[in-house]
Amino acid sequence: MKLFSDISHKFFENGGLTVPEVSGIIAAGVFIVQYLIPLALPIILLALLKEKDSIATAPAITWSVVGQFLQSSLWPVILSADSSATTGVPKRIIVVTRLKTLLAVLIAIAAVVTPMGLYERIIASDSPTPSAFHYVEDGSTFGLGTPPRTDLPFSRFCGAMHLVACPNSFSNVTTFSNATGDYYHVENYDTRVPQYVIHAFQSGLSAFNKSVSSVFDIQSRYYSWSRKTKSPDPLRPDNGSSYPTSGFRPIESIILKDKVTLVEGLIVDMVNGGIGFRNHSAPPVKGFGSEWSEDILFVVPESECVDTNITIDFTLPTYYSDTDSITNMVLTDHGGFAHITKEYPKVDVSDAQNNPNLRARAYKAAWTNNAYSMAFMNITSVKTENDSNSHAFEYLNSEVGKQFPLKGNGSSIGSSIIVDPYSIQSSGSYGAYLNGLDQGMDAYNYTNIFNTSENITNPSKPPLYPNPFRITSREFSSISTVCRGAGAADVANISHIAAQCGLLLGTPRRQDGTSSLLFYPGTNWSVPLYSCISTTKAVIKNVHFLFNGSDDLSGVTVTGLADKVYKDDSSKPLWGVEKTGMNLTDVNPIWGLVSSSNQGNISLSTIRKESLYLPGYVGWGDVSTFGEIRNLPGVHFHLDALSSTYKISSGPSDMDYTGKSSLALFQKWQTYTRDAESAKNVPNLVWTDLAANSVLGTRGMHTQSKDNSIQKRAESDKDNLYPVTTYHQRIRYHLPYAIPAIIVLVLTAVILLFTLLSCLRRSGINKMDRFLKKTSQARILTARLYGTSSPSEYDKVRGKEASPSSAKKAWRDTMGRKEITLSAQQEQVVIHDARYSERSEPLLQENPVYLSNM
Ligand SMILES: *[C@@H]1O[C@H](CO)[C@@H](O)[C@H](O)[C@H]1NC(C)=O
Ligand SMILES: *[C@@H]1O[C@H](CO)[C@@H](O)[C@H](O)[C@H]1NC(C)=O
Ligand SMILES: *[C@@H]1O[C@H](CO)[C@@H](O)[C@H](O)[C@H]1NC(C)=O
Ligand SMILES: *[C@@H]1O[C@H](CO)[C@@H](O)[C@H](O)[C@H]1NC(C)=O
Ligand SMILES: *[C@@H]1O[C@H](CO)[C@@H](O)[C@H](O)[C@H]1NC(C)=O
Numbered sequence: 001m002k003l004f005s006d007i008s009h010k011f012f013e014n015g016g017l018t019v020p021e022v023s024g025i026i027a028a029g030v031f032i033v034q035y036l037i038p039l040a041l042p043i044i045l046l047a048l049l050k051e052k053d054s055i056a057t058a059p060a061i062t063w064s065v066v067g068q069f070l071q072s073s074l075w076p077v078i079l080s081a082d083s084s085a086t087t088g089v090p091k092r093i094i095v096v097t098r099l100k101t102l103l104a105v106l107i108a109i110a111a112v113v114t115p116m117g118l119y120e121r122i123i124a125s126d127s128p129t130p131s132a133f134h135y136v137e138d139g140s141t142f143g144l145g146t147p148p149r150t151d152l153p154f155s156r157f158c159g160a161m162h163l164v165a166c167p168n169s170f171s172n173v174t175t176f177s178n179a180t181g182d183y184y185h186v187e188n189y190d191t192r193v194p195q196y197v198i199h200a201f202q203s204g205l206s207a208f209n210k211s212v213s214s215v216f217d218i219q220s221r222y223y224s225w226s227r228k229t230k231s232p233d234p235l236r237p238d239n240g241s242s243y244p245t246s247g248f249r250p251i252e253s254i255i256l257k258d259k260v261t262l263v264e265g266l267i268v269d270m271v272n273g274g275i276g277f278r279n280h281s282a283p284p285v286k287g288f289g290s291e292w293s294e295d296i297l298f299v300v301p302e303s304e305c306v307d308t309n310i311t312i313d314f315t316l317p318t319y320y321s322d323t324d325s326i327t328n329m330v331l332t333d334h335g336g337f338a339h340i341t342k343e344y345p346k347v348d349v350s351d352a353q354n355n356p357n358l359r360a361r362a363y364k365a366a367w368t369n370n371a372y373s374m375a376f377m378n379i380t381s382v383k384t385e386n387d388s389n390s391h392a393f394e395y396l397n398s399e400v401g402k403q404f405p406l407k408g409n410g411s412s413i414g415s416s417i418i419v420d421p422y423s424i425q426s427s428g429s430y431g432a433y434l435n436g437l438d439q440g441m442d443a444y445n446y447t448n449i450f451n452t453s454e455n456i457t458n459p460s461k462p463p464l465y466p467n468p469f470r471i472t473s474r475e476f477s478s479i480s481t482v483c484r485g486a487g488a489a490d491v492a493n494i495s496h497i498a499a500q501c502g503l504l505l506g507t508p509r510r511q512d513g514t515s516s517l518l519f520y521p522g523t524n525w526s527v528p529l530y531s532c533i534s535t536t537k538a539v540i541k542n543v544h545f546l547f548n549g550s551d552d553l554s555g556v557t558v559t560g561l562a563d564k565v566y567k568d569d570s571s572k573p574l575w576g577v578e579k580t581g582m583n584l585t586d587v588n589p590i591w592g593l594v595s596s597s598n599q600g601n602i603s604l605s606t607i608r609k610e611s612l613y614l615p616g617y618v619g620w621g622d623v624s625t626f627g628e629i630r631n632l633p634g635v636h637f638h639l640d641a642l643s644s645t646y647k648i649s650s651g652p653s654d655m656d657y658t659g660k661s662s663l664a665l666f667q668k669w670q671t672y673t674r675d676a677e678s679a680k681n682v683p684n685l686v687w688t689d690l691a692a693n694s695v696l697g698t699r700g701m702h703t704q705s706k707d708n709s710i711q712k713r714a715e716s717d718k719d720n721l722y723p724v725t726t727y728h729q730r731i732r733y734h735l736p737y738a739i740p741a742i743i744v745l746v747l748t749a750v751i752l753l754f755t756l757l758s759c760l761r762r763s764g765i766n767k768m769d770r771f772l773k774k775t776s777q778a779r780i781l782t783a784r785l786y787g788t789s790s791p792s793e794y795d796k797v798r799g800k801e802a803s804p805s806s807a808k809k810a811w812r813d814t815m816g817r818k819e820i821t822l823s824a825q826q827e828q829v830v831i832h833d834a835r836y837s838e839r840s841e842p843l844l845q846e847n848p849v850y851l852s853n854m
């Protein structure tokens with residue numbers, strides 16, 4: 001029953017019946033019909049034989065035809081008739097006749113099984129086809145939200161406090177000092193990036209495929225134009241003509257995508273973080289897809305996080321409270337204070353390109369953060385400048401599990417940090433959770449509350465911590481500078497890589513250890529504090545593309561993404577970074593792939609390596625601020641995104657990464673912030689999402705507008721052909737299904753061989769003819785009934801013509817027409833001379849044919 005239902009399921013519900021299976025079924029059907037009809041036709045024939053009084057009468061030749069028809073059907077086998085007998089028949093004869101049956105069965109099996117081995121495969125062509133690429137449009141929100149662009153020029157501004165001339169620019173700014181101060185005078189501020197600078201910083205591209213972008217192929221996703229003509233601003237860049245500016249208009253967060261995503265102008269790796277610059281193009285549409293790989297310039301974030309081993313704990317109110325969303329906010333020591341190493345950690349950041357020491361930097365920041373926090377709360381002592389007898393760690397008033405309150409009872413005294421159960425936070429400032437804890441307050445003295453310039457000397461509410469060593473935000477912000485490895489006044493060069501450090505407050509976890517998205521009243525929660533550092537690096541990756549389906553970006557998928565492998569050190573890219581001689585805050589150095597360290601009058605530092613940690617300084621600006629006064633996104637987008645990555649808070653922002661507005665994101669953060677090792681994914685992914693929304697790549701494999709001054713490399717038509725592997729549908733065969741067919745073939749070959757041998761020896765047409773005559777029913781009967789003496793008419797005909805065929809015809813016309821009746825009653829008797837005959841004869845006398853004489 002089950003089998004039946006399976007089969008009927010396959011048949012009627014199209015449950016996976018393949019073409020080969022169907023052809024097998026058809027072959028089986030043909031086979032059945034082939035044997036059914038020879039079984040059925042003899043029955044019809046018998047019915048047509050007129051048996052009068054159980055006697056069938058017909059001309060002698062008819063009996064040959066009928067005999068042959070009946071004997072060659074399956075009926076002799078079914079009824080065990082003479083012709084299927086074995087006893088008494090010589091073995092050789094049996095073998096040959098049995099072989100026929102065996103072959104019939106084998107052929108039937110082969111006919112059914114052979115087609116079942118067939119299957120279709122979509123396979124790649126052996127050799128790649130050179131194909132011309134064309135631009136593929138992005139139909140998603142990113143396509144809609146990206147304004148079109150044609151060869152947007154660049155504009156560059158330098159100087160934090162006041163404008164200074166950028167390196168390698170035509171600007172003319174003079175600075176001078178006199179008794180009243182420092183002054184500067186802008187003669188002419190040229191925001192344009194000279195062509196020779198552009199050329200120098202993409203001179204190294206010639207060593208790579210056309211798909212590799214340079215820093216000048218990075219454009220802002222949103223852009224505008226600006227112009228300053230009026231005083232009082234002393235600055236009239238570009239003689240008052242308009243210059244391009246970048247902008248940040250977030251399109252959509254794709255942080256939940258969890259895969260390598262393609263958006264207009266970018267390959268976004270939402271698994272490990274990173275964006276690849278590519279104006280998307282694809283070869284002509286092929287029926288079953290095409291595949292190719294390209295080398296693509298990526299900028300990827302690299303982060304490390306270290307657990308500070310202290311947590312911020314809180315309890316959710318048991319009763320509804322309209323004032324506090326959390327109660328009992330405390331700092332809990334999980335070893336960060338109690339087991340602190342009493343030795344100042346040292347990190348070498350001098351060779352940041354080769355050895356950035358990110359983990360050690362994050363650890364050092366965590367350590368310093370803990371040490372300052374301990375001093376602030378008088379858990380331990382620090383060495384103070386005015387007391388040379390003082391020592392660090394003279395006492396240590398904490399143990400694992402000890403809690404330090406962060407909020408006063410029933411008053412607004414306490415940490416200014418707002419911990420909320422439903423979000424994560426990141427902050428570039430260490431120790432922020434202590435902010436305000438050393439300030440007391442006069443609870444009801446409104447004159448004091450609103451008079452900030454007044455120092456409360458004797459507040460009615462004392463501060464939570466005395467802060468005996470006067471630890472201030474200055475100490476805490478120095479942690480950041482030490483961790484980044486460079487301060488605002490350091491020289492902008494290749495050694496000072498862009499880095500941002502900060503605290504990451506993970507999602508709260510239940511103190512009883514259970515993992516939950518649900519916040520029940522009265523439950524206790526812990527927020528882990530990680531010290532994280534993030535940097536960015538440029539790297540060339542090899543990307544595998546598959547283009548199948550619709551002719552737009554949705555038809556393109558990334559099937560592989562890995563760092564490019566170089567065969568030796570000398571084939572690794574040579575990265576160059578502008579030597580500026582200026583402060584980090586004043587300029588973001590241009591970087592790029594260069595052909596050699598000698599680029600004429602542009603001075604630069606080079607390094608030959610797979611990747612380059614991007615130089616720069618993360619200032620106060622972020623994605624939504626700095627961009628709007630300039631347009632050279634390649635040198636600052638990574639800094640702006642780094643800065644924004646460490647500003648995740650519940651406050652107003654362009655993009656909400658806290659998880660408060662998305663439970664799915666919150667859940668993702670919950671898994672990532674479970675431990676320090678996976679916590680680094682948070683800054684990596686946030687950076688990637690921010691970067692994807694702020695920039696794009698303009699270089700593509702397709703033919704682009706010819707007079708693009710940036711695309712220097714010759715673009716003949718031949719250069720635009722790129723090898724692509726196309727997919728075709730091919731028919732393949734599972735060899736085991738061919739076994740019956742092979743056996744049949746082998747047997748056929750053997751039989752053919754034997755046939756040939758038999759022909760050479762004893763067989764032959766004449767012998768066949770003779771035996772056909774001798775085993776012919778009609779001839780036996782007539783020979784028996786009329787003897788060897790043939791009737792005269794036959795002789796006459798025979799005498800005239802001698803050829804065998806006419807002899808046969810003659811026999812048929814004469815002897816073949818003799819009426820012969822088969823009697824039903826008398827088994828062994830035939831009756832001739834149809835007139836309900838007078839003469840009957842035993843069927844055959846024993847007159848054996850000696851087969852050995854054949
Ligand atoms: C210094 O230079 C500024 C700008 O040129 C000028 O206004 C000022 O008078 C100068 N002061 C002295 C003391 O020369
Ligand atoms: C891409 O670069 C590799 C070597 O880096 C080279 O072998 C290959 O031919 C290049 N392909 C094209 C299409 O230029
Ligand atoms: C501004 O004027 C100066 C002097 O005439 C000229 O050298 C410079 O090229 C001009 N800048 C622009 C952007 O046109
Ligand atoms: C392309 O798409 C077709 C239809 O969906 C599919 O059968 C084929 O396997 C795909 N090609 C490749 C290379 O995956
Ligand atoms: C916190 O504890 C972990 C595991 O014991 C340790 O690796 C890490 O260095 C500690 N962090 C600090 C800041 O001491």
Ligand SMILES: *[C@@H]1O[C@H](CO)[C@@H](O)[C@H](O)[C@H]1NC(C)=O
Nearest residue numbers: 404405406407408409410464
């Ligand atoms: C708050 O009050 C509770 C009990 O009234 C007390 O145990 C706790 O120490 C107080 N916290 C602070 C910060 O004063």
Ligand SMILES: *[C@@H]1O[C@H](CO)[C@@H](O)[C@H](O)[C@H]1NC(C)=O
Nearest residue numbers: 442444445446447448454460
């Ligand atoms: C409020 O503050 C002022 C100035 O410090 C002080 O003179 C006054 O006594 C305070 N009032 C109360 C109620 O504490």
Ligand SMILES: *[C@@H]1O[C@H](CO)[C@@H](O)[C@H](O)[C@H]1NC(C)=O
Nearest residue numbers: 447448450451452453454455
């Ligand atoms: C604020 O405090 C200062 C210093 O005590 C005092 O001089 C000033 O008058 C106060 N201002 C107000 C508005 O109370």
Ligand SMILES: *[C@@H]1O[C@H](CO)[C@@H](O)[C@H](O)[C@H]1NC(C)=O
Nearest residue numbers: 378379380395397466467468
């Ligand atoms: C800080 O702690 C030490 C040791 O417990 C104690 O002697 C000292 O008085 C404390 N300082 C303050 C300002 O509370």
Ligand SMILES: *[C@@H]1O[C@H](CO)[C@@H](O)[C@H](O)[C@H]1NC(C)=O
Nearest residue numbers: 490491492493494495496605
């Ligand atoms: C970069 O500047 C620092 C000083 O701020 C210097 O020590 C270092 O050697 C410079 N690096 C290079 C490659 O010139």
Ligand SMILES: *[C@@H]1O[C@H](CO)[C@@H](O)[C@H](O)[C@H]1NC(C)=O
Nearest residue numbers: 135148149265279696697698
């Ligand atoms: C990509 O190239 C096409 C055609 O040249 C152009 O229309 C489109 O704006 C470009 N997109 C980007 C992101 O550069």
